[in-house]
Amino acid sequence: MAFKFEKLAVWQLALEYVDVVYRIVDQLPRPEEYNLKSQIVRAATSIALNIAEGSTGQTNAEQARFLGMALRSLMETVACQELIKRRGYPVDVRLLQDAYGQAETLARKLQAMRKAVLPDRTWVREDPGGYSTGDAEAGTLDHPSSVTPRPSPLVRHPLSAAHGPSSSIDCPPSVVRRPSSVVHGLSSNYAVLGIIPARGGSKGIPRKNLALLCGKPLLQYTAEAALAATTLTRVILSTDDPEIAEVGRRCGLDVPFMRPQELGRDDTPTLPVVQHAVRFLEERGDFYDAICLLQPTNPLRRPEWIDACVRLLFERGADAVVTVLPVPHEYNPHWVYFQREDGTLYLSTGEQEPLPRRQLLPPAFHREGSVYVTRRDVLMERNSLYGESVLGYVLDPEETVNVDGPEDVARAEVLLAERERSGGL
Numbered sequence: 001m002a003f004k005f006e007k008l009a010v011w012q013l014a015l016e017y018v019d020v021v022y023r024i025v026d027q028l029p030r031p032e033e034y035n036l037k038s039q040i041v042r043a044a045t046s047i048a049l050n051i052a053e054g055s056t057g058q059t060n061a062e063q064a065r066f067l068g069m070a071l072r073s074l075m076e077t078v079a080c081q082e083l084i085k086r087r088g089y090p091v092d093v094r095l096l097q098d099a100y101g102q103a104e105t106l107a108r109k110l111q112a113m114r115k116a117v118l119p120d121r122t123w124v125r126e127d128p129g130g131y132s133t134g135d136a137e138a139g140t141l142d143h144p145s146s147v148t149p150r151p152s153p154l155v156r157h158p159l160s161a162a163h164g165p166s167s168s169i170d171c172p173p174s175v176v177r178r179p180s181s182v183v184h185g186l187s188s189n190y191a192v193l194g195i196i197p198a199r200g201g202s203k204g205i206p207r208k209n210l211a212l213l214c215g216k217p218l219l220q221y222t223a224e225a226a227l228a229a230t231t232l233t234r235v236i237l238s239t240d241d242p243e244i245a246e247v248g249r250r251c252g253l254d255v256p257f258m259r260p261q262e263l264g265r266d267d268t269p270t271l272p273v274v275q276h277a278v279r280f281l282e283e284r285g286d287f288y289d290a291i292c293l294l295q296p297t298n299p300l301r302r303p304e305w306i307d308a309c310v311r312l313l314f315e316r317g318a319d320a321v322v323t324v325l326p327v328p329h330e331y332n333p334h335w336v337y338f339q340r341e342d343g344t345l346y347l348s349t350g351e352q353e354p355l356p357r358r359q360l361l362p363p364a365f366h367r368e369g370s371v372y373v374t375r376r377d378v379l380m381e382r383n384s385l386y387g388e389s390v391l392g393y394v395l396d397p398e399e400t401v402n403v404d405g406p407e408d409v410a411r412a413e414v415l416l417a418e419r420e421r422s423g424g425l
Contacts, residue, residue: 005055008285010109014048014070017106020099021077027091028084036087040080046073047106067114071107078103108191112287192310192373193281193288194232196222196253197273198296199264200241204405209244209296213409214416219244221299223251228303231310232292238277240264256280270295271385278380290314291379293372297403299412300419301370309371309393319387320374325397327364334361365392369402 005011021044025037047070054066081096081103198219202208210217219237226235237248240259248255257280263273274293281287290313292306309321329335334355337345347354355361371393378387401412 003052003055005052008051008055009281010106010113010285011048011051013102013106013109014051017074017077017099017102018044018048020095020102024081024084024091024095024099027095028089032089036080036084040077040084043073043076043080046070047077051110064114067110071110071114074103074107074110104189108189109285109287112191112289113285116282116287190289190310190314191233191287192231192290192292193278194226194229194235194292194294194306195238195274195277196226196235196248196294196296197238197270198241198244198248199239199259199268200244201264201266203266205403205409208403209239209241210247211403211409213299213403214413217247218299218403219247219296220251222294222296222301223248223253225301225303225306226292226294227252229306229310230303231307233288234286236277236281238273271379271383274385275380275383278376288376290373290375293374293385295369298368298370298400299403300400300415302399305393305395306371309373312391312393313373313375316391317389318391319378319389320372320385321391321393322372322386323368323370323395323400324365324392325368325395325400327366329358329361332361332364365394368395368400370395370400 021040025041028037050066050070050073054063054070078100081099084091085096196219198209200207200209205211209219212218213221223235223237226232235253237245237253237255238257238259239245239248239255240261240263242258245255245258257277259273259276262268263276270293274291278288278291290310292310294301294306305323309323312318313321327333333348334351336348338348339345372385374385375387378384399415401408401415403409403412
């Protein structure tokens with residue numbers, strides 16, 4: 001039977017990092033046999049050893065201490081790599097770059113795991129190890145020269161949005177899963193998990209998530225957009241249906257588990273489905289700073305919408321970012337009435353009288369449904385997809401559709417055909 005630590009994703013990453021370090025050592029000259037060679041190897045192996053030792057059923061505080069030691073050993077290997085570069089030894093530059101990138105990923109995973117072990121602990125912003133450990137926004141290694149910022153995409157005017165409740169087919173071989181990444185170009189690097197929920201049952205359209213739309217299963221459109229986005233570290237599919245799982249795999253999605261049947265009912269809210277996926281991964285040592293929910297019923301979603309929402313979340317420090325659409329003037333809350341049991345009406349805003357002119361109406365928006373990005377702690381600790389500080393990313397109503405019934409399928413096919421004629425995504 002496998003030991004507990006062998007199931008941890010961070011343990012597997014540590015082993016891969018040790019392999020890279022050994023490849024670097026093989027290129028060092030003989031005079032460094034008992035200097036840099038032995039130093040960097042001892043530090044690299046110490047990372048894996050501390051992860052293993054810290055998982056042996058001790059207290060949370062003890063496990064956090066071992067994870068801290070693993071982080072310190074990781075910093076030592078990074079320092080050794082810098083010394084190797086400064087000495088001008090003939091080591092493959094691409095190998096050193098690969099090692100540094102793996103170190104960044106490993107540092108982020110260790111930080112997130114340590115924070116999850118002791119979620120109520122306030123970590124010191126900079127500790128003697130030289131790595132940030134402040135909160136969910138903590139970055140990876142402080143090495144600005146090694147990170148090439150990506151230009152921020154054009155973001156339509158962000159605005160505060162009102163809270164509300166969440167509302168055998170082959171995929172072409174051209175759909176290829178892109179490698180893992182973190183969000184660069186901000187003050188820190190962030191790991192973002194993309195989750196696509198797709199259950200087997202549906203009311204309006206039987207087997208909706210596999211229904212063909214312009215010759216492709218509905219699920220494939222969301223898979224393509226998610227895998228084309230540059231800000232998602234990993235994209236997984238949460239489903240209770242084996243056929244949907246197989247189609248998802250063919251589209252390049254990870255399917256790390258089958259969703260429990262009790263989370264696949266018609267009345268199951270979205271929140272526990274997303275929390276189940278996050279909890280499953282965290283139990284295996286895979287941690288993320290934010291979660292991006294992508295529902296398959298929005299097939300016109302563009303990759304750049306995902307990237308814009310993710311960047312907006314971290315740049316503005318919001319709890320969540322959601323795609324929204326403008327509310328037509330006639331449906332503005334200042335003009336909308338509710339009805340009491342006795343038949344009398346009252347304004348939804350609670351005001352006595354409606355605003356007299358359209359020009360006085362403040363902009364209003366409603367959830368569009370294509371993209372929800374939420375900080376991990378808001379989702380898991382505060383049990384919300386929204387939190388208190390929500391930003392809206394405004395979309396054009398002519399570019400979106402939510403597939404719920406047959407009429408929505410017809411409209412989606414028209415819009416997809418128009419997009420294809422104008423050059424596609």
